[in-house]
Amino acid sequence: MKKTKSNYLRYGGYATLLTLMVIAITIVLNVIVTDLNFKIDTTAEKLYSLSANTEKVTKALKTPVNIYVLEETGKETAGLKEILNKYDKLNSNLTVTYKDPILYPTFANAYKKTSSSTVTAGSVIIENGDTGKYKVLSQTDLYGTTATDTSGVTLSSITIENAITNALGYVSTDVDGTIYYTSGHNELAIPTALKDASERANLTLTELDLLTAEMPSPDNSIVLVFSPHTDFTQEEIKKLTDFLDQGGKAMLFMDANMPELTNYNELLSYYGIAHEQGVVIETDSNYSLTSYPTYLLPAMVSHDITNSLTQSKLPVVVPFTSGIKNLNNARNGVTLTPLLSSSDQSYLKKNINPSTYEFEDGDINGPVILACAVEENNTLDAQNPINTRLFVMADSFFLDDQMVSLDSTGNKEFLTNAFGWLFSIDNSYAIEAKTLENYNLRSISSSQLIIFGGLTMVVIPLVILILGITVWVKRRHL
Template sequence: MNVKKTSRRTKSGIYSLAISLVMIALVIGANLIVSLLPKSVVKIDTTAEKLYTVSGQTEQVLAGLSEDIQIYLIVEPGKEDSYIVNLLGRYAQLSRHIKLNRINPLIHPTFTLNYSDETVENNGVIVTSSARSMLVQQNDMFEYGFDYTYYTNATVFTGERKLTGAIRYVTEENVPTVYQLSGHGETTISERLTEAIVTENMDLKGLDILTAGSIPTDASAILLVSPQTDLSADEASILQRYLDQGGKLLLISGFCAEPMNNLYAMLSAFGMEPVQGVIIEADGARSISGYPYYLLPVLHEHTITNPLIQDHAKIVTPTAMGIREMATHRSSLVISPLLMTSDKSYSKTDPYGTQTFEREAGDLSGPFRVGMTAEERINDRDIKLAWYSSDMMILDQADDIVSGSNIDLVVNTLGWLCNQENGINVRAKSTVTPYLTVSTALKNIMGTVITVILPAAALAAGVAIYSYRRRRK
C-alpha cells in the first residue's frame, strides 16, 4: 500500500517538475523572441499626452525623405534629457535616412562651430543636410507655464514640433513667404504666434500695400489681422487682382463698428459675407462657463481641422462675429465651414448698446459660422481664402484656455494656404502627470464592492467549499 502511495507521489512530482521545466522554457523563449523585436513594438506609450509617440505629421515628413539627414545630439555623458533622447530614437526607427550621432562637447569642444556661432547647451540638437543646417537648443524644446487643470507649474514639450520643423527646413528647396498687411490699425501678432509660424518654416514679413503699390511676387499668402479701418478702394483692387491670379488670403477679424465696405465687397466676390453683431452661445456645452460670448464651436472636417479633431482639441473664439456663405455665387467656388456654433446661439446686432446677454427681440438666430474657407480653380490657378471672425482668438490668453489649439489652427491654415499640408502644425505635449479623476458615485460603488461584496463573496465561497467537503467525508 505504501509502495503504491510512494509511486503515485513520485509520478506526481515528476509530472509537476516536467510542467515547471516546460513553463520555464516557454518564458525564456518568449523573452528571447521579445528581445529580438524592435523597440517600437515592445515599448508602449501609456502617457496621456503620448510623449513618446510621434504624430502622423512627423511620420509623413520622415516618409518623404529622399536624402540622409545627420542629427547631432550635443550632450555630456550622464546629462541626457530622456524626452529628447527617446524622440530622436523614434525618428531613427521611422526613417533609414535619419542618422543619429552623439557628440561629447568635452571631447569635441569646437564641433558645433561648423554649424553655428551660438554656444550650444547640453541636449542641443543640430540637424543638417547637404543644403543647410539648423540648431535647436534644449530650451527651445520646452515651454513653461501654469496648468489650470491641476493648479501646478507645467512644462510643455515642443521638441517634436521644433525638430520636425528643422528637418523640413534643411530639406525644403523653397521657404514660403507670408506678408502681414499693415496700415489699417491691425493687431500686432504675439511672439507665440510669430514663433509658431517661423517654426513651420514660413518667412513672415510686413507689407503696406499703398507704399509698395503691389503685392510682392514672392508672396505665398497674405495675412490680415484685425483691421480697424477699411481698405481703400485702391488697396482692395490690388488685393482682388492678386487673388484672381491665384493668391491666398487669411483674414482674422472681429466685430467692428467702423464700416468695412471695400473689404467686405472683395470678400463677397468669393462667396463670403459677415453677419454683423457678436454671437452669444446659449448651449452651455459650447461656450466657456460663465462667459457665453467665449464660444467653443464645433470643428468641421477639413485638411486644416482634421489634425485637431483627431486630437480631440477645442477652439475658443471670444466675441466672434458670424460669417456665412452668400445665397448666390459662382458655381466654381467651393465654400467650406471650419467652425460652427450651435443652433441655440444668437447674435446681438448692437453689442455696444445691449444691456443683457439674454436673448431679446431683434437678435439673429444661429447657427453661425465663425470660420470658413473659399476655394476656386481658374486656368490652373488655385485661389484660396480663409476667414476667422474672432480677432481675440489669437491672443495668448485665449490660446492658453485651449492648450495651444488656437495657434495650431492658425498655423495649420497658413500651411494649407501655402500648399504645405505635410507641415500641418505638430501639437505641443504637456509633461504634467494627469491624475485619475473618480466621481463620487463611482467612488461609492467601488467602496461597496471592495469592502462588502468581495468579502461577502469570499466568505460565501469558503462556507460552500467547507460544507461540500464535510458532506464528502
Template structure:
C-alpha cells in the same frame, strides 16, 4: 610488481559521458540561440519591441509626425550633442521612434568633449549640451536643448511651483519638415492699423510649416513679390482707399488679382468698410450682430457667446484636409459670415455654429444673451474660404477677433491648429506639423472621501477578516484528519 590493467568504460560510465556531451551541446546551442535572438530583436524597429506606458505618450509619435516621417524621400541625419552619461532618455527613445518610422532618418550622438568643433560646421559656435542638429542636403536646423521643454510659470507666485512639458516632438517634426520641404515660403502680416500682434505660438507654428514670417507696413512698403501669404489679424482701423495719401486697398486688390492669398481675422467691434467691400468681391459679407449658442454642447459652460463650432463637412477646397478636426475650436464674440453666390467665385464655410444658434443683432450692446424678436436663427458660417476662379486668388476669413490668443491655446489648442492649417492650405502645403507638448508628470489621482472610506473598510477590516476566517477553516479541517 603487480601490473594494473586498463579497464574499458562500462555501460554506466558511457551513459554518463553521453549525457554530459548532450548537456554541453544543448547549453552551447541555447547560448547561440539567445545571442541570435538578441541580435534579431535589436534589428527590429523600436516601435515593435518597446511599448510606451507613459500617460502622456512621451515615447510615442503622433499621427502627424509619423505621416511626415513616412513621406520622406530624402535623408535626414540628426546629431544629438550630449556628453556621455548625460543623455536624455525621453529624447533618445523618441529619436529611435523617428528612425523606426522611416529609413531616411538616422541619428547619432556626438559628445562635445570628444568632438568640440563638430557643431561649428553648421554655424553653431556654442551649442547647449543636449541640443540637436538636423541635416538634409545643404540645409540644417539647430534645436537648442532649452527649446525642447516648455516651462509654465503662471502659477509660480501663487503656489511656488511651475509645470514642465516636453515639446521636443513638435520641434523635431517641424524641423524635419523645414529641412526637407524645399524652398522656404514667405508670409507677411500687416501693421499700422492697430492689428493684434501675432502670438509667439502662431509664429512658431507657421515657421514650423517652413513659412518665414515678417511684418509689413503698407504705408511705407509695397507687398513683396515673394509674398506667398498675407495675414491681416484683427485691424482696429480700416485700410486706406483711393483719395488717401497711400491707397492700401489698391495694393491689396492688385496683390489678389495676381493670384495672392489672404488670411483675414476681424472683430465686429471695429468698423472696416473698405475691407468689407474687398470681401464682398469674394461673395462674403458680415451677418449683423454676434452669434450666440442655444446648444450648451457648442459653447463654454455659462458663456453662450464663447462658441465651440463644428467643422464644415465635404469642403471642396481641401482647406480642412490637413487639419485635425477632432480638436475643438473656441471663438469668443464671433460674428456670422453670409455667403452669397457670386459669378466667377467659389466659396464655402469652414466653421459653422449649430442649428440652435442665433445672432444678437444688438451686437456688443446686447442687454441679454437670450434670443429676442428680430434675432435671426442659425446656423451661421463663422469662418469661410473663397477663391476667384479667374485670377486664382484665395481668401480665408475668420470673423472673430480673438482667435489667435495665447491664453486660449492653453486649454483649446485647436485654435492654433486651425490657423496653421489655413495658412498651410493657402500657401499650397499639405498637412500640418503641429504636435501638442506632453506632460512629464501624470495627473494625480483624486478619490472622493466616501470612496476612500469604503476602500479603507475593505482593505483594513473585511479582507484581513476574510483571510483569518479561511485560515481558521483550513486549520480545523487538518486537525480532523
C-alpha cells in the same frame, strides 16, 4: 487509496517539470522582448510615443536627412534618445548621430547663422543631406518651462516631437514662406499664439506697409490682415486684389468690435463674402461653454484645415465672435467652404453691448459662419493655372492667451493647419506640447473605503482559503 512512494515521485516529477517549463518559457519570452526592444508607453501624456502626423511626415521623407545630437558620450538624455530612436525606425532615409561637443568641438560651427551666434551643447541639428538646408533646435525648443517664485523656472512640458517634426518638414521642402502682416490701419497686435504657430509652420513674420512698400511675390507669401479698425485706401485694396489675382494667399481676420470699413468690405465682396457685424449668441448648450453663450464650440465642416481636429475630437473655442455672410454671388471658379459655424439655434446680435441676450428685432438667425476657406482657380492659361486661397475668420480673440493655453482646445492646431492649406503643402505639423503634470490619486469616500477594505481584507482572502481547501480535499483522495 493509500499513497505510494511512486505516486509521490510521479506527482512531484510533474510539478517539477511544469515549474521548469514555466521558467523556460519566461526566459525565452524575456530574450525575445529584449531583442525586439519592445516597450509600452504607459505615461498619461504618451511622452515617448509619436503621433500619426509625425509618422506621416517622417515616412514621406524622400531625401536623406541627418539628425545630429550635441550631447556628451554617456550623458545622453534618455527621453530624447528614446523619441529619436522611434524616428530612426520610421524611415531608412533618416539617420540619428550623436556628436560629443568635447570630442568634436568645431562640428557645430558649420551651423551658425552668424559669426556671433552659438550652437550650444544639448542642441539638435536637422539637416537635409542633399540640399544642406538645416534647422538648429535649442533646449528651449525641446522643452517648455514655467516661472516659479523659488527656483526661477521649472520643466513644464516636452516639445521634442513638435520641434523635430516641424524641422523635418522645413528641411525637406524648398518652401521658405513669409507672412506679411499689414500695418497702419489700427490692426490688433499680432498675438503670441500666431507668432508661435507661424514658427511651427516654418514661416517668417514681416511687416508690410501697403502705402510705401512693393507687394511681395505671390510665391510662398501670405498677406495677413489682422482685424483692422480703420479703413484701407482704394489704392491699398487694389494692391491686395492684384496680389491675390496672381495666385497670392491671404489670412483675413475681423472681430465683433470692428467698425464698418467700406474699402475693406470691397475686398471681401470680391470673393463673395461680407463681414456680419455684431456678436454671435449660442443658445444650444452643445455648441457653447457652460453658462457662456458667447464662447462658442462651433460645428466643423470636413476640410484639410479641420480634418485633424475632427479625428482627434479637439474643439475650437471661439469667444465673442462676429460673423461671415455668404453673398452667393461669387465669380466662376471661386468656391467658399464654411469651416466653423454656430448652430441653427444661434443668432447674431447686432448690438455688441446688449442689455439682454434674448433675440431682438434686427438680430439675425443662425447658423452663422465663423470661419471659411475661399479658393479661386483660374485656368484661362492652361499652361500656368492660378490658384488663390484665403482663410477668413470672423474672430481674433480665439488666439488670446487664455484660449490657446487650454490643452483641451484645438485653436493653435486650427491656425497651423490653415497655414499649411494656404501653401498647398502638408505643412500642418500641428503637434502639441506634452504636459508634465503630477497626477494625484483621487480621494474616495468612507463608504468606498469600507467596500474596498472588505474586498481586500475579507472577501479575497476567503476566496483563496475556499479554493485552497477544495484543492486539498481533492488531492487527499489521490
